[in-house]
Amino acid sequence: xxxxxxxxxxxxxxxxxxxxxxxxxxxxxxxxxxxxxxxxxxxxxxxxxxxxxxxxxxxxxxxxxxxxxxxxxxxxxxxxxxxxxxxxxxxxxxxxxxxxxxxxxxxxxxxxxxxxxxxxxxxxxxxxxxxxxxxxxxxxxxxxxxxxxxxxxxxxxxxxxxxxxxxxxxxxxxxxxxxxxxxxxxxxxxxxxxxxxxxxxxxxxxxxxxxxxxxxxxxxxxxxxxxxxxxxxxxxxxxxxxxxxxxxxxxxxxxxxxxxxxxxxxxxxxxxxxxxxx
Ligand SMILES: C[S@@+](CC[C@H](N)C(=O)[O-])C[C@H]1O[C@@H](n2cnc3c(N)ncnc32)[C@H](O)[C@@H]1O
Numbered sequence: 190x191x192x193x194x195x196x197x198x199x200x201x202x203x204x205x206x207x208x209x210x211x212x213x214x215x216x217x218x219x220x221x222x223x224x225x226x227x228x229x230x231x232x233x234x235x236x237x238x239x240x241x242x243x244x245x246x247x248x249x250x251x252x253x254x255x256x257x258x259x260x261x262x263x264x265x266x267x268x269x270x271x272x273x274x275x276x277x278x279x280x281x282x283x284x285x286x287x288x289x290x291x292x293x294x295x296x297x298x299x300x301x302x303x304x305x306x307x308x309x310x311x312x313x314x315x316x317x318x319x320x321x322x323x324x325x326x327x328x329x330x331x332x333x334x335x336x337x338x339x340x341x342x343x344x345x346x347x348x349x350x351x352x353x354x355x356x357x358x359x360x361x362x363x364x365x366x367x368x369x370x371x372x373x374x375x376x377x378x379x380x381x382x383x384x385x386x387x388x389x390x391x392x393x394x395x396x397x398x399x400x401x402x403x404x405x406x407x408x409x410x411x412x413x414x415x416x417x418x419x420x421x422x423x424x425x426x427x428x429x430x431x432x433x434x435x436x437x438x439x440x441x442x443x444x445x446x447x448x449x450x451x452x453x454x455x456x457x458x459x460x461x462x463x464x465x466x467x
Pocket of ligand 1: 197211250251255270276297299321
Protein backbone atom coordinates (compact mmCIF):
# COMPACT_ATOMS: atom_id res chain seq x y z
CA UNK A 190 0.00 0.00 0.00
CA UNK A 191 1.15 3.55 -0.66
CA UNK A 192 2.27 5.28 2.54
CA UNK A 193 -0.15 8.20 2.03
CA UNK A 194 -3.30 6.11 1.52
CA UNK A 195 -4.50 4.86 4.94
CA UNK A 196 -4.02 8.13 6.80
CA UNK A 197 -6.05 10.14 4.31
CA UNK A 198 -8.78 7.51 4.02
CA UNK A 199 -9.19 7.55 7.80
CA UNK A 200 -9.20 11.36 7.90
CA UNK A 201 -12.02 11.66 5.36
CA UNK A 202 -14.02 8.98 7.16
CA UNK A 203 -13.82 11.22 10.24
CA UNK A 204 -14.65 14.33 8.19
CA UNK A 205 -17.69 12.60 6.67
CA UNK A 206 -18.92 11.25 10.01
CA UNK A 207 -18.50 14.60 11.75
CA UNK A 208 -20.21 16.50 8.91
CA UNK A 209 -17.14 18.68 8.39
CA UNK A 210 -16.68 20.53 5.11
CA UNK A 211 -12.89 20.57 4.87
CA UNK A 212 -9.64 19.00 6.08
CA UNK A 213 -8.80 21.95 8.29
CA UNK A 214 -11.94 21.33 10.37
CA UNK A 215 -10.11 18.37 11.88
CA UNK A 216 -7.72 20.73 13.60
CA UNK A 217 -9.52 24.01 14.19
CA UNK A 218 -12.88 25.65 13.66
CA UNK A 219 -12.21 26.82 10.13
CA UNK A 220 -15.11 29.26 9.91
CA UNK A 221 -16.84 27.41 7.08
CA UNK A 222 -16.08 25.98 3.65
CA UNK A 223 -15.26 29.38 2.16
CA UNK A 224 -12.50 30.01 4.75
CA UNK A 225 -9.64 27.70 3.79
CA UNK A 226 -6.02 28.14 4.86
CA UNK A 227 -4.44 29.40 1.61
CA UNK A 228 -7.33 31.65 0.60
CA UNK A 229 -5.56 34.87 1.73
CA UNK A 230 -2.49 33.93 -0.35
CA UNK A 231 -4.63 33.16 -3.42
CA UNK A 232 -6.65 36.35 -3.03
CA UNK A 233 -3.45 38.35 -2.90
CA UNK A 234 -1.67 36.79 -5.87
CA UNK A 235 -4.45 36.04 -8.35
CA UNK A 236 -4.82 39.64 -9.57
CA UNK A 237 -1.06 39.76 -10.12
CA UNK A 238 -0.94 36.58 -12.19
CA UNK A 239 -3.32 38.10 -14.72
CA UNK A 240 -4.63 34.70 -15.78
CA UNK A 241 -6.84 34.59 -18.86
CA UNK A 242 -10.59 34.70 -18.34
CA UNK A 243 -11.86 31.13 -17.92
CA UNK A 244 -8.30 29.96 -17.22
CA UNK A 245 -7.73 26.19 -17.11
CA UNK A 246 -6.77 25.11 -13.60
CA UNK A 247 -5.61 21.79 -12.18
CA UNK A 248 -5.68 21.37 -8.42
CA UNK A 249 -4.19 18.17 -7.04
CA UNK A 250 -4.90 17.05 -3.48
CA UNK A 251 -8.06 19.17 -3.59
CA UNK A 252 -9.73 17.41 -0.65
CA UNK A 253 -13.34 18.54 -0.33
CA UNK A 254 -12.62 21.30 -2.84
CA UNK A 255 -12.62 24.63 -0.99
CA UNK A 256 -9.93 26.16 -3.22
CA UNK A 257 -11.30 24.50 -6.37
CA UNK A 258 -14.74 26.00 -5.67
CA UNK A 259 -13.20 29.38 -4.84
CA UNK A 260 -11.52 29.37 -8.28
CA UNK A 261 -14.58 28.04 -10.12
CA UNK A 262 -16.66 30.83 -8.56
CA UNK A 263 -14.27 33.28 -10.23
CA UNK A 264 -14.93 31.83 -13.66
CA UNK A 265 -11.97 29.45 -13.96
CA UNK A 266 -12.44 25.99 -15.46
CA UNK A 267 -11.23 23.74 -12.69
CA UNK A 268 -10.13 20.11 -12.85
CA UNK A 269 -9.59 18.97 -9.25
CA UNK A 270 -8.21 15.59 -8.19
CA UNK A 271 -7.76 13.81 -4.91
CA UNK A 272 -6.68 10.34 -3.90
CA UNK A 273 -9.62 9.68 -1.60
CA UNK A 274 -13.11 8.88 -2.95
CA UNK A 275 -14.83 10.21 0.21
CA UNK A 276 -13.15 13.60 -0.30
CA UNK A 277 -14.30 13.77 -3.91
CA UNK A 278 -17.81 12.70 -2.96
CA UNK A 279 -18.08 15.54 -0.43
CA UNK A 280 -16.46 17.96 -2.90
CA UNK A 281 -19.02 17.16 -5.59
CA UNK A 282 -21.88 17.74 -3.15
CA UNK A 283 -20.50 21.04 -1.85
CA UNK A 284 -19.85 22.34 -5.36
CA UNK A 285 -23.34 21.33 -6.53
CA UNK A 286 -24.91 23.07 -3.50
CA UNK A 287 -23.17 26.25 -4.64
CA UNK A 288 -24.15 25.84 -8.27
CA UNK A 289 -20.49 25.51 -9.25
CA UNK A 290 -19.09 23.32 -12.00
CA UNK A 291 -15.83 21.62 -11.13
CA UNK A 292 -14.45 18.53 -12.83
CA UNK A 293 -13.68 16.48 -9.70
CA UNK A 294 -11.87 13.18 -10.13
CA UNK A 295 -10.37 10.49 -7.89
CA UNK A 296 -6.73 10.23 -8.89
CA UNK A 297 -3.31 9.73 -7.35
CA UNK A 298 -1.12 12.69 -8.29
CA UNK A 299 1.96 10.46 -8.10
CA UNK A 300 0.54 8.37 -10.95
CA UNK A 301 -0.14 11.34 -13.26
CA UNK A 302 3.35 11.43 -14.76
CA UNK A 303 2.90 7.90 -16.12
CA UNK A 304 -0.32 8.91 -17.90
CA UNK A 305 -0.42 11.01 -21.00
CA UNK A 306 -2.93 13.81 -21.20
CA UNK A 307 -3.66 16.41 -23.81
CA UNK A 308 -4.95 18.86 -21.19
CA UNK A 309 -2.72 21.84 -20.48
CA UNK A 310 -3.31 24.29 -17.66
CA UNK A 311 -2.77 27.98 -16.99
CA UNK A 312 -2.47 27.25 -13.29
CA UNK A 313 -1.59 24.15 -11.29
CA UNK A 314 -2.41 24.51 -7.61
CA UNK A 315 -1.20 22.59 -4.59
CA UNK A 316 -3.08 23.47 -1.40
CA UNK A 317 -1.14 21.59 1.29
CA UNK A 318 -0.78 18.27 -0.53
CA UNK A 319 2.97 18.36 -1.18
CA UNK A 320 4.03 17.75 2.42
CA UNK A 321 2.28 14.35 2.23
CA UNK A 322 4.28 13.36 -0.84
CA UNK A 323 7.38 12.27 0.98
CA UNK A 324 9.65 10.04 -1.09
CA UNK A 325 12.03 11.58 -3.63
CA UNK A 326 10.73 9.47 -6.52
CA UNK A 327 7.13 10.49 -5.77
CA UNK A 328 7.98 14.17 -5.55
CA UNK A 329 9.91 13.94 -8.82
CA UNK A 330 6.87 12.28 -10.41
CA UNK A 331 4.57 15.06 -9.19
CA UNK A 332 6.88 17.79 -10.47
CA UNK A 333 7.28 16.03 -13.84
CA UNK A 334 3.50 15.78 -14.21
CA UNK A 335 3.07 19.45 -13.33
CA UNK A 336 5.75 20.52 -15.81
CA UNK A 337 4.20 18.35 -18.49
CA UNK A 338 0.71 19.75 -17.95
CA UNK A 339 1.53 23.44 -17.52
CA UNK A 340 1.22 25.72 -20.50
CA UNK A 341 4.53 27.51 -21.20
CA UNK A 342 2.88 30.63 -19.77
CA UNK A 343 1.37 28.76 -16.81
CA UNK A 344 1.96 29.12 -13.09
CA UNK A 345 2.55 26.49 -10.43
CA UNK A 346 1.27 27.84 -7.12
CA UNK A 347 2.03 25.94 -3.95
CA UNK A 348 1.07 26.30 -0.31
CA UNK A 349 2.84 23.67 1.74
CA UNK A 350 4.09 22.96 5.23
CA UNK A 351 7.82 23.45 5.61
CA UNK A 352 10.31 22.94 8.40
CA UNK A 353 9.24 24.85 11.47
CA UNK A 354 11.66 24.62 14.39
CA UNK A 355 8.79 25.40 16.78
CA UNK A 356 7.06 22.15 15.83
CA UNK A 357 9.25 20.24 18.27
CA UNK A 358 10.25 17.36 16.01
CA UNK A 359 11.16 14.08 17.67
CA UNK A 360 14.83 13.54 16.69
CA UNK A 361 14.14 9.79 16.61
CA UNK A 362 11.55 10.08 13.84
CA UNK A 363 12.52 13.29 12.05
CA UNK A 364 15.48 13.18 9.70
CA UNK A 365 16.92 16.70 9.65
CA UNK A 366 18.97 16.00 6.53
CA UNK A 367 15.99 15.05 4.34
CA UNK A 368 13.13 16.74 6.20
CA UNK A 369 11.32 13.38 6.36
CA UNK A 370 9.13 12.77 9.38
CA UNK A 371 8.32 9.10 10.06
CA UNK A 372 5.24 7.78 11.81
CA UNK A 373 5.01 4.47 13.59
CA UNK A 374 2.84 1.95 11.79
CA UNK A 375 -0.05 1.02 14.09
CA UNK A 376 0.17 -2.71 13.49
CA UNK A 377 3.78 -2.82 12.43
CA UNK A 378 2.65 -3.36 8.85
CA UNK A 379 5.92 -3.43 6.93
CA UNK A 380 4.10 -3.88 3.61
CA UNK A 381 3.57 -0.12 3.38
CA UNK A 382 6.09 1.13 0.85
CA UNK A 383 8.97 3.08 2.27
CA UNK A 384 8.48 1.33 5.64
CA UNK A 385 11.60 1.59 7.73
CA UNK A 386 12.68 0.18 11.08
CA UNK A 387 13.37 2.82 13.74
CA UNK A 388 14.30 1.72 17.26
CA UNK A 389 12.96 -1.78 16.59
CA UNK A 390 9.56 -0.60 15.34
CA UNK A 391 8.21 -0.21 11.80
CA UNK A 392 7.60 3.34 10.66
CA UNK A 393 6.29 4.83 7.42
CA UNK A 394 7.15 8.08 5.68
CA UNK A 395 4.59 10.60 6.91
CA UNK A 396 5.53 14.19 6.06
CA UNK A 397 8.25 16.04 4.20
CA UNK A 398 9.06 19.30 5.93
CA UNK A 399 11.91 20.83 3.96
CA UNK A 400 13.51 24.08 4.96
CA UNK A 401 12.49 27.00 2.77
CA UNK A 402 15.84 27.07 0.89
CA UNK A 403 15.79 23.28 0.38
CA UNK A 404 12.26 23.42 -1.04
CA UNK A 405 13.29 26.19 -3.37
CA UNK A 406 16.35 24.23 -4.51
CA UNK A 407 14.21 21.14 -5.08
CA UNK A 408 11.79 23.07 -7.30
CA UNK A 409 14.63 24.61 -9.29
CA UNK A 410 16.23 21.25 -9.92
CA UNK A 411 12.80 19.92 -10.94
CA UNK A 412 12.71 22.50 -13.72
CA UNK A 413 10.90 25.47 -12.24
CA UNK A 414 11.78 29.08 -11.68
CA UNK A 415 10.68 30.28 -8.28
CA UNK A 416 9.27 33.75 -8.79
CA UNK A 417 8.22 34.19 -5.23
CA UNK A 418 8.56 32.36 -1.93
CA UNK A 419 6.81 33.83 1.09
CA UNK A 420 4.77 32.95 4.13
CA UNK A 421 6.10 32.53 7.63
CA UNK A 422 8.24 29.49 6.80
CA UNK A 423 8.53 30.04 3.04
CA UNK A 424 5.74 27.61 2.22
CA UNK A 425 3.81 29.83 -0.21
CA UNK A 426 5.37 29.82 -3.67
CA UNK A 427 4.75 30.97 -7.21
CA UNK A 428 6.72 29.06 -9.84
CA UNK A 429 6.86 28.93 -13.62
CA UNK A 430 8.43 26.36 -15.90
CA UNK A 431 12.10 27.12 -16.44
CA UNK A 432 13.50 27.32 -19.94
CA UNK A 433 14.67 24.23 -21.79
CA UNK A 434 17.89 24.11 -19.75
CA UNK A 435 16.98 24.50 -16.07
CA UNK A 436 19.89 25.58 -13.96
CA UNK A 437 20.94 23.12 -11.27
CA UNK A 438 20.23 24.51 -7.82
CA UNK A 439 23.88 24.47 -6.80
CA UNK A 440 24.68 26.80 -9.71
CA UNK A 441 22.63 29.57 -8.09
CA UNK A 442 23.62 29.68 -4.42
CA UNK A 443 21.82 32.98 -3.87
CA UNK A 444 18.55 31.19 -4.64
CA UNK A 445 19.30 28.36 -2.25
CA UNK A 446 19.84 30.97 0.42
CA UNK A 447 16.28 32.07 -0.25
CA UNK A 448 17.32 35.66 -0.86
CA UNK A 449 16.74 37.26 -4.23
CA UNK A 450 14.40 36.28 -7.00
CA UNK A 451 16.38 35.34 -10.07
CA UNK A 452 16.85 37.88 -12.85
CA UNK A 453 15.82 37.13 -16.43
CA UNK A 454 18.55 35.78 -18.67
CA UNK A 455 18.94 34.30 -22.14
CA UNK A 456 16.03 32.18 -23.29
CA UNK A 457 14.26 32.70 -19.99
CA UNK A 458 13.78 36.40 -20.62
CA UNK A 459 10.43 35.82 -22.29
CA UNK A 460 9.09 33.68 -19.46
CA UNK A 461 5.91 34.95 -17.81
CA UNK A 462 6.44 37.24 -14.85
CA UNK A 463 4.33 38.53 -12.09
CA UNK A 464 4.50 42.21 -11.38
CA UNK A 465 7.23 43.00 -8.89
CA UNK A 466 8.64 39.46 -8.90
CA UNK A 467 12.02 40.56 -10.14
C1 LIG B 1 -3.87 18.57 4.04
S1 LIG B 1 -5.06 17.89 2.95
C2 LIG B 1 -5.56 19.37 2.08
C3 LIG B 1 -6.86 19.21 1.36
C4 LIG B 1 -7.35 20.45 0.61
N1 LIG B 1 -6.41 20.88 -0.40
C5 LIG B 1 -7.67 21.57 1.57
O1 LIG B 1 -6.94 22.57 1.55
O2 LIG B 1 -8.63 21.42 2.31
C6 LIG B 1 -4.04 17.04 1.75
C7 LIG B 1 -4.85 16.42 0.65
O3 LIG B 1 -3.99 15.76 -0.28
C8 LIG B 1 -4.59 14.55 -0.66
N2 LIG B 1 -3.54 13.64 -1.14
C9 LIG B 1 -2.53 13.11 -0.42
N3 LIG B 1 -1.77 12.33 -1.19
C10 LIG B 1 -2.31 12.39 -2.43
C11 LIG B 1 -1.97 11.78 -3.68
N4 LIG B 1 -0.93 10.97 -3.78
N5 LIG B 1 -2.73 12.07 -4.76
C12 LIG B 1 -3.81 12.90 -4.66
N6 LIG B 1 -4.18 13.48 -3.50
C13 LIG B 1 -3.44 13.22 -2.40
C14 LIG B 1 -5.28 14.06 0.58
O4 LIG B 1 -6.28 13.09 0.33
C15 LIG B 1 -5.83 15.36 1.13
O5 LIG B 1 -7.09 15.65 0.60
